[in-house]
Amino acid sequence: PDGRLASASRDNTIKIWKFVDGISVKTLKGHTDSLWYLSLLPDGRLASGSWDKTIKIWNVADGTCEKTLNNHTGYVECLSLLPDGRMASGSLDNSIKIWNLPDGTCEETLLGHTDYPEFLSPFPDGRLASASRDNTIKIWKFVDGISVKTLKGHTDSLWYLSLLPDGRL
Secondary structure, three states: OOOEEEEEOOOOEEEEEEOOOOEEEEEEEOOOOOEEEEEEOOOOOEEEEEOOOEEEEEEOOOOEEEEEEEOOOOOEEEEEEOOOOOEEEEEOOOOEEEEEOOOOEEEEEEOOOOOOEEEEEEOOOOOEEEEEOOOEEEEEEOOOOEEEEEEEOOOOOOOOOOOOOOOOO
8 A cells, every 4th residue: 555565485585565666675584495475564664485484574664673483394375364363384394373463472383284285275264274285175273273174176275265146166
């Protein structure tokens, strides 16, 4: 809405662009390996997932890293903001972690994929869908941290999901 754009790069940086003018106005540095995913938080901060196995929460206004979330043992592949304000992350350790953003703690680890999740899509009711390189989609319920449904049918890796307006995948 303010005419800026954030980009993540294999050069380990995030650039903030004023795209109307075509200029980079800020470079955020702190990751030690390639960045793979960005997610804008409702309060205007930015979350970044990296091959350095961390998630960083950035204050875009001043360019500082406010928090580093460390709990994955593999590259962080994807991020998704959940309806309740928490964040989910998928990693090459084949897990999905659920994070409390105010304090940066990992509240839950979801296990069940046999290869890493590529994309996460939250349902409005709080469930989470994950698309994985194991050719499956899993639907997760957070009360007990288990997969309540596995959708099979693809013969190769899944890359993306899109929730349809009526709540279907």
